[in-house]
Amino acid sequence: xxxxKNKDKKFIHILSxxxxxLVLVYFFIYMIWFTYxxxxxxxxxxxxxxxLDDYIPFLEIFIIPxxxxxxxxxxxxxxxxxxxxQDFYKCCAFLFIGMxxxxxxxxxxPNGHYLRVDIDNLGRSNIFxxxxxxxxxxxxxxxxxxxxxxxxxxxxxxxxxxxERLRPITWLQISTFILTVLICMSTxxxxxxxILDVFGxxxxxxxxxxxxxxxxxGKEAKxxxxxxxxx
Numbered sequence: 001x002x003x004x005k006n007k008d009k010k011f012i013h014i015l016s017x018x019x020x021x022l023v024l025v026y027f028f029i030y031m032i033w034f035t036y037x038x039x040x041x042x043x044x045x046x047x048x049x050x051x052l053d054d055y056i057p058f059l060e061i062f063i064i065p066x067x068x069x070x071x072x073x074x075x076x077x078x079x080x081x082x083x084x085x086q087d088f089y090k091c092c093a094f095l096f097i098g099m100x101x102x103x104x105x106x107x108x109x110p111n112g113h114y115l116r117v118d119i120d121n122l123g124r125s126n127i128f129x130x131x132x133x134x135x136x137x138x139x140x141x142x143x144x145x146x147x148x149x150x151x152x153x154x155x156x157x158x159x160x161x162x163x164e165r166l167r168p169i170t171w172l173q174i175s176t177f178i179l180t181v182l183i184c185m186s187t188x189x190x191x192x193x194x195i196l197d198v199f200g201x202x203x204x205x206x207x208x209x210x211x212x213x214x215x216x217x218g219k220e221a222k223x224x225x226x227x228x229x230x231x
Contacts, residue, residue, distance in 0.1 A: 020085050024077075026096045030103070034143070037106050041142045045110040048145045048194045056195065058117045060128035062186035063135070069149055069183050076156040083165065091159035094212045098151050098204055105146065112142035115191045132190060139192070147193045150201030153183040155208070162213055 077095075080088035105111075119133045157180040160166050161173060184201075187193040 020088060021081060023089070023092050023096070024081075026092075030096070030099055033103050037103065037110075037143050038140050041106065041110040041112070042140065045112040045142050048111050048113050048196050049115070050194055050196050052195045053115055053188070056188050058122075058191055059189040060126070060132055062182070062189040063128045063132050064186075065179065065182035066149070066186035066190055066192070067131075068179065069153060069186075072179060072183070073152050073156055076159060080159065080163070084163065087159060087163050090162070090212055091155065094155045094159065094208050095152055097211070098155065098208045099148055101204060102143075102146055102148050102151065106143040110142065111145045112140070113144055113194050113197075114141070115194060116141055117191055135192075141192075144193050145197045146200030146204045147184075147187055147197040148201070149187050149193070150184045150198050151204050151208075153180045154202065154205040156180070158205070158209060158213065 073095075077088070077091060080091050116136060119129050119136070122129060157176045160176050166172055184198055187198060188195055
């Protein structure tokens with residue numbers, strides 16, 4: 001069997017160039033942990049509720065930004081994966097450490113809410129209510145404080161804002177800010193979360209910002225970016 005040395009070297013070079021992607025293995029750990037909590041924390045939990053929740057109307061159209069969240073997070077992480085190791089490491093550190101903190105909170109302090117509307121007796125039916133009805137059956141109303149939806153949205157916005165390449169793009173900065181606000185709003189307008197979950201997600205994002213986005217952090221990654229630019 002003959003081996004093409006050039007192809008082998010190229011393959012090894014690609015593996016070396018993108019080995020930082022190994023941190024994404026965390027996603028599988030997260031999904032196993034979160035799925036376990038979703039299946040075990042069903043009835044025995046501490047309700048999360050604020051009187052402010054009663055003043056927030058149910059608006060099914062917010063299912064749009066709620067689902068855009070998945071693409072928002074994926075595209076943000078993927079972009080930094082291919083363009084900047086420094087930004088990628090910081091973004092992943094922010095998201096993954098914060099998500100782990102959320103899972104620890106859910107595990108130690110099982111929580112949930114009773115805010116969901118009865119869609120069958122809502123008095124109207126449209127594509128948004130049907131999608132939401134399906135979401136309700138898949139996603140439980142537990143493991144909500146802090147809101148990972150809110151936390152990750154803010155994390156993606158911060159990563160985009162702190163990127164030297166993306167910071168000068170005004171329309172992108174404005175768009176990501178608006179999208180982040182809409183996603184945070186969607187969690188309460190769809191009755192997926194209490195307003196307290198949103199506050200919890202914001203507070204956690206502030207803590208993680210202080211921890212991750214400090215001037216001295218990521219020097220090794222920045223050096224790797226510089227070396228990568230020479231290739």
